[in-house]
Amino acid sequence: MNCKELVDFLMNYLDGELPAPVREEFESHLRLCPPCMVFLEQYRQTVRLGKSCKEGGKCTQQVPEDLVQAILKARSMQPKA
Amino acid sequence: MSVAECRSLGDTDRDTLYLVTQAPVQVPTPDYPDDVSLVTRMQAGDAAALEQVVREFGGRMLAVARRFLPDENDAMDAVQDGFLSACKSINRFEGGSRLETWLHRIVVNAALMKLRSRRRSKERKIDDLLPSNDTHTPYGEVSPWRSSERGGLDEIRAAEMRRIVQEKIDELPDAYRTVIVLRDIEGLDTSETARLLGDTENAIKTRLHRARLALRTLLDPYMRGESGNE
Secondary structure: OOHHHHHHHHHHHHOOOOOHHHHHHHHHHHHHOHHHHHHHHHHHHHHHHHHHHHHHHHOOOOOOHHHHHHHHHHHHOOOOO | OOHHHOOOOOHHHHHHHHHHOOOOOOOOOOOOHHHHHHHHHHHOOOHHHHHHHHHHHHHHHHHHHHHHOOOHHHHHHHHHHHHHHHHHHHHHOOOOOOHHHHHHHHHHHHHHHHHHHOOOOOOOOHHHHOOEOOOOEOOOOOOOOOOOOHHHOOHHHHHHHHHHHHHHHHHOOHHHHHHHHHHHHOOOOHHHHHHHHOOOHHHHHHHHHHHHHHHHHHHHHHHOOOOOOO
């Protein structure tokens, strides 16, 4: 397995979806290639950082008053359900 | 047209959003008593109940819409469309999930519809953000990142980090941003993401992988401490 193939397999590796023989090749490449090891860790960190964006959205956020009023006005003009 | 102008939904939009809300529902349970009371009042046409729902959930729904639609007016339009669609379908909400979960799903759909309908601005090409053979990256010139582990950041720095990551996600081309938001942020599985986007699961997996690689590229200068944002 070369470096490019390793990059192609990153997601499947982290999801535990690589067949055993491919996973063994993947891991032996990693043992011999420090840059790919760093790249794997950065990919893992990227996923973690992306997922962390969810946490910001959980905080109570004020809804803009003009949006509230726009929704209420539009609803008053909408046919009832 | 802006939210302030109280744009009415077009027939096609209304019909599509209407279908979105037709998912099977269950009988109301006492698990969500606050929701039951609010929903009952909304079903009776109580405008004050709608206002309460908008004030309680509108901010979080806007945060969801912003992830798909970096333009603030687009995001607000999607939230408005979502709430109007929810009003229209409220009689079919029977409490099988939390009201917020139901609204979240409707707003995600409204945001996706908005994304499809808006005029596309010039986007970066995804290929420019992917590792390539000829640049010898990542095959020998990978600089380690500074740590972003949760335990290593105080809340202010963690919030700043989230802001930067969101900013970089916003820079991804629409098709890639949508997949990373649905899968990694909104937590949908591959199958549901494929259904929502009308694509195959394999296509979604490939796009998610490419989106993550592109996001890694965009984060790289910051994470190596070269962006002046430290």
